[in-house]
Amino acid sequence: MVTAADVVRAVPDPELRAVTIGDLGIVRAVDTDGSRVSVTITPTYSGCPAMDAIRADIASALREAGFSDISVNTVLSPAWSTDWITDAGRSKLAEAGIAPPGRTVSLTLTMRCPRCGSADTEELSRFGSTACKSLWRCRSCSEPFDAVKTL
Amino acid sequence: MTTFEKALGLGDDALIAAQRLAEWCSRAPDMEEDIALANIALDQLGAARLLLTYAGELEGRGRGEDELAFLRDDREFRNVQLVELANGDFAVTMAKLLLLSVYQRLLYESLASSSDERLAGIAGKARKESAYHVDHASLWVVRLGDGTEESRRRMRTALDAVWPYSHELFEWYPELRAPWLSVIDEVLTEAGLARPADGWAPTGGRSGVHTEALSRLLADMQVLHRAHPGVTW
16 A cells, blocks of 8 residues: 555655655655645755745645645754765666765765766866756766765 | 844845845856855855744744845845945955855854754754855855965955954854854965954944945845735746
């Protein structure tokens, strides 16, 4: 049986389509009581413009799965960190050509190229096409790529 | 206990900084910088929305983030004057960003352990983003200060021009000035720049006294909402 939590975790991220919001670790809780579902999510960045889209996507996925009374709440604490991204999420990011973030406990100074795996890469800009990404280039295969910033 | 005035002041600092940084959109020296400044503006806007929403609740008169951002006049804004100053050249923008972001990083760090859980949550989120802003501004100040004769001259002129406005940052949090100075000194030393002397210290932002620059900024920022109240995309 598919639970409300399964439905919520399977919602794709609107900006990083390769991963679900479950993979990203932004789903904090899914509580069900009969047909009522209460979802708690947390933003990756406080200004993340995708939050409204994510809330709407959660509600429509739940409605499609037969739930009618849906509320989506946002909490800030504990603050999201890239450590919340699951191992499955990291693999999916890499497959989509986006370098997954390093672990916050270790100081990651370089990103591996998601295309050829080389560690001979350079950061072009600490800020990328979305708040959570930076822009890199691989010196081995010349591929430019996005990386999820360690936060 | 967090007061309405304090939440409003910190929210206004972030909001006005966001608006100024966003003015660089499509005008920055290169595309990476364009994206960087827009990203930093977005982080500031995110913090501003959370702080202003909270301020509105503390006030308890039903004003939400939009009313506070778009329907107040200049005298009702509580931001420090540093964030409202015109962008000037790129060196001025980086000087302002360095002074502001180092302060915000220390401020959010300390507020993250506040007994006010709501404020602690907002600060705990924003402090990690501030670290990237500090990094970005520091890299540029060092690059310009330690660059060509012209870039060095511009960076020094910019620092001299905005330095007086840094004092106002510490009116509410005087204990942050010593750690702030030590971070700033480190960056300036690496950039080969001397710290400007303390002297004139303009004040008034926290009580609603602003420079003319704020009025011009508000005209730009508020015109759409005032012309079409409640309009959505």
